[in-house]
Amino acid sequence: xxxxxxxxxxxxxxxxxxxxxxxxxxxxxxxxxxxxxxxxxxxxxxxxxxxxxxxxxxxxxxxxxxxxxxxxxxxxxxxxxxxxxxxxxxxxxxxxxxxxxxxxxxxxxxxxxxxxxxxxxxxxxxxxxxxxxxxxxxxxxxxxxxxxxxxxxxxxxxxxxxxxxxxxxxxxxxxxxxxxxxxxxxxxxxxxxxxxxxxxxxxxxxxxxxxxxxxxxxxxxxxxxxxxxxxxxxxxxxxxxxxxxxxxxxxxxxxxxxxxxxxxxxxxxxxxxxxxxxxxxxxxxxxxxxxxxxxxxxxxxxxxxxxxxxxxxxxxxxxxxxxxxxxxxxxxxxxxxxxxxxxxxxxxxxxxxxxxxxxxxxxxxxxxxxxxxxxxxxxxxxxxxxxxxxxxxxxxxxxxxxxxxxxxxxxxxxxxxxxxxxxxxxxxxxxxxxxxxxxxxxxxxxxxxxxxxxxxxxxxxxxxxxxxxxxxxxxxxxxxxxxxxxxxxxxxxxxxxxxxxxxxxx
Numbered sequence: 001x002x003x004x005x006x007x008x009x010x011x012x013x014x015x016x017x018x019x020x021x022x023x024x025x026x027x028x029x030x031x032x033x034x035x036x037x038x039x040x041x042x043x044x045x046x047x048x049x050x051x052x053x054x055x056x057x058x059x060x061x062x063x064x065x066x067x068x069x070x071x072x073x074x075x076x077x078x079x080x081x082x083x084x085x086x087x088x089x090x091x092x093x094x095x096x097x098x099x100x101x102x103x104x105x106x107x108x109x110x111x112x113x114x115x116x117x118x119x120x121x122x123x124x125x126x127x128x129x130x131x132x133x134x135x136x137x138x139x140x141x142x143x144x145x146x147x148x149x150x151x152x153x154x155x156x157x158x159x160x161x162x163x164x165x166x167x168x169x170x171x172x173x174x175x176x177x178x179x180x181x182x183x184x185x186x187x188x189x190x191x192x193x194x195x196x197x198x199x200x201x202x203x204x205x206x207x208x209x210x211x212x213x214x215x216x217x218x219x220x221x222x223x224x225x226x227x228x229x230x231x232x233x234x235x236x237x238x239x240x241x242x243x244x245x246x247x248x249x250x251x252x253x254x255x256x257x258x259x260x261x262x263x264x265x266x267x268x269x270x271x272x273x274x275x276x277x278x279x280x281x282x283x284x285x286x287x288x289x290x291x292x293x294x295x296x297x298x299x300x301x302x303x304x305x306x307x308x309x310x311x312x313x314x315x316x317x318x319x320x321x322x323x324x325x326x327x328x329x330x331x332x333x334x335x336x337x338x339x340x341x342x343x344x345x346x347x348x349x350x351x352x353x354x355x356x357x358x359x360x361x362x363x364x365x366x367x368x369x370x371x372x373x374x375x376x377x378x379x380x381x382x383x384x385x386x387x388x389x390x391x392x393x394x395x396x397x398x399x400x401x402x403x404x405x406x407x408x409x410x411x412x413x414x415x416x417x418x419x420x421x422x423x424x425x426x427x428x429x430x431x432x433x434x435x436x437x438x439x440x441x442x443x444x445x446x447x448x449x450x451x452x453x454x455x456x457x458x459x460x461x462x463x464x465x466x467x468x469x470x471x472x473x474x475x476x477x478x479x480x481x482x483x484x485x486x487x488x489x490x491x492x493x494x495x496x497x498x499x500x501x502x503x504x505x506x
Contacts, residue, residue, distance in 0.1 A: 002128070002135055002170045002173050003135050003178045004175070005177075005178045017177065020208040021101075022101065023205065023210040025105060026180050026181075026182045026210045026212060029112045029140060029182055030122055030138060032120065036120070036122065037121075037122050038121050038153075041067070041068035047150065048076055048150035051078075051146040051147060054147060055077035055078070055332050055340065057075045057077060057340045058340045059074060059321070059342065060072070060074060061075060061324075062357065063359060067158075067305075068158055068160055075325065075326060075327060075342065076147065076150070077330060078147035078326070079328065079329050083217055083218050084218065084329045085218060085220070085351050086220045087200065088430065090200045090202045090215075090216065092195065093204050094204065094207065101205075103192060104203050107190055107192050108203060108214075110190065111212065111214050112182060115142060120142050121142070121143065122139070123138070123153055124159055125137050125158055126156060126157040126167060127157075127179070127303055127304075128292070128302075129302050129367070130166075130302075130366050131170035131171060132367065133234065134170040135176070137156065137179035137180075138178060138179065139152055139183060139226075140183065141183045144186065145217075151219045151222075151223075151326055151355060154325050156226065174237055176209065178209065179229050179230070180209065181212075181213065182211070183216075183222060186215075187200070187201075187215040188215075196215075201213075207232075209229055209233065211225055218328075219308075219328055220308070223308055227304075227431060228433055231292070231429070231432070232433050235442075238295055239292040239293060239442075240292065240293040240443060240446065241292055241432075241439070241442075242262070242291050242293060242300075243262070243289065243428050243430075244260055244262035244263070244269060244291070245260070245273030245286075245289065246259065246261070246291055247259055247285045247286065248286070249283055251281055251480070258300070258370050258373050258374075259476065261273055261378055261457075262375065262377055262403065262428045263377070264378075264403055266380075267380060267428075268472065269288065270289075272457075272476065274288060274361060282363075284368070285361045285365070286300055286301075286302045287302040287303065287364075289308070290302070290303035290304050297371065298446065300372065302365075302366050307355065307356040307360060309353065309355075311327065311330055311344035311346070311353060312344075312346045312352060325357050327342050327353065328353045329349055329352050329353060330342050330343060330344055330352040331343035331348040371452075372446065372450075372452050374453040375447075375453070376456075377455070378403075378456075379403065379404075379457070379459070380459055382460060382462060384462065386458050387456070388496065389454070389455050389496040390455065391495070394444060396444070397443040397447065398440070399454075400426065400427050400440075400443055400454075401424075401426040401439070403426065403428050404423060404424045426439065427443070475498065478498070485499070486498050
């Protein structure tokens with residue numbers, strides 16, 4: 001089994017793997033007599049469907065019976081109130097400077113104590129979709145938050161017969177225990193901490209695979225909070241943790257080419273991951289947001305089956321909406337036939353979201369066994385040509401650590417934070433809880449020892465001209481086909497450029 005849920009008596013005790021203070025506080029709550037186990041996706045759907053405030057649309061879930069739902073399941077909409085984004089200011093990571101675990105542990109103790117008056121739900125999922133890397137995660141959340149529970153089970157892999165069997169056959173990952181996450185979005189706050197005025201808290205102890213999410217209603221907190229722990233486990237066990245997309249090309253002569261793309265919100269990461277290139281190649285997609293790379297074999301495993309996407313780009317009636325499972329922070333209206341349908345554009349608020357099924361990408365796979373060929377850091381920087389190739393392993397990894405962006409509406413900003421301020425997010429991953437040097441070393445190893453090529457792709461402007469998606473896709477195609485010709489860029493011995501159309505030549 002990949003992570004441990006059961007322990008011989010001889011392995012239980014202070015100082016042994018799986019037994020530490022914060023984890024002991026959180027795990028014990030899961031065994032309370034006020035906790036009800038939710039075992040199937042059908043159960044979770046019915047709970048969410050009947051929860052107060054849920055909008056049951058007349059939009060059918062496409063082929064829902066293939067992944068654990070009844071044939072007549074409908075897309076569910078739930079709105080969170082005024083909070084429609086993640087709140088980084090509430091995150092506290094055990095072990096980081098200034099984090100007072102003694103005080104935060106007491107906050108969690110009291111929060112759990114207060115939930116004894118509530119019915120609590122307990123659900124389980126798998127993070128990682130292949131026997132090479134699978135982690136079992138547990139979520140406990142109070143009655144009234146059934147939509148978060150259902151979305152969580154959809155976003156990760158619910159306990160289907162296929163994946164339960166796969167998990168039993170998966171390899172054990174060190175002495176890693178199961179992940180336990182305690183959540184109470186209804187938490188009223190405390191005067192025991194000044195974090196966010198004591199109104200909300202996301203407290204992670206990733207060294208012992210546990211977290212508490214308090215006063216946070218937005219589903220993205222639960223999705224990224226769970227991934228935060230999964231990526232930390234991967235990092236400890238020989239994987240590069242990737243907040244990005246990966247796809248495999250199959251060329252006409254049978255050659256394989258695996259490309260990993262990393263970029264911040266709005267960079268074009270998902271567009272490049274899912275591009276079909278007009279059918280020129282066979283294309284399989286691993287995922288567009290979360291995966292891990294084995295730094296020894298260079299094989300890759302997806303962390304999630306579904307897609308948590310912004311709905312602003314998918315107007316009502318868009319063919320892609322056929323694959324929606326749930327929606328959050330969107331509006332609804334009646335169509336010409338009196339049917340309840342989603343209003344998916346950001347009219348109600350920014351950052352409307354939906355979970356789309358795995359079927360949205362017909363060429364999806366859970367693992368790419370072929371080794372990674374190239375890493376693409378996606379940037380929007382007017383000083384960088386549409387593509388540059390980085391030759392040195394140190395330079396290649398350092399450039400990944402310089403990815404920068406402006407805040408997006410996927411985030412809730414603390415008072416006084418300038419939304420236009422440039423923010424550096426190394427390797428496009430704001431959910432790292434381990435030392436940054438670990439990512440630097442992992443990506444450097446891929447370039448230095450595993451012969452992975454590294455490029456910067458600029459999807460912004462260069463020399464006063466916008467780099468169009470067709471330009472970027474053409475560049476990728478030339479690299480994949482092996483026809484791209486690079487030459488040294490001026491005095492920079494480790495940086496090469498490719499001439500791409502006359503207007504971009506330098």
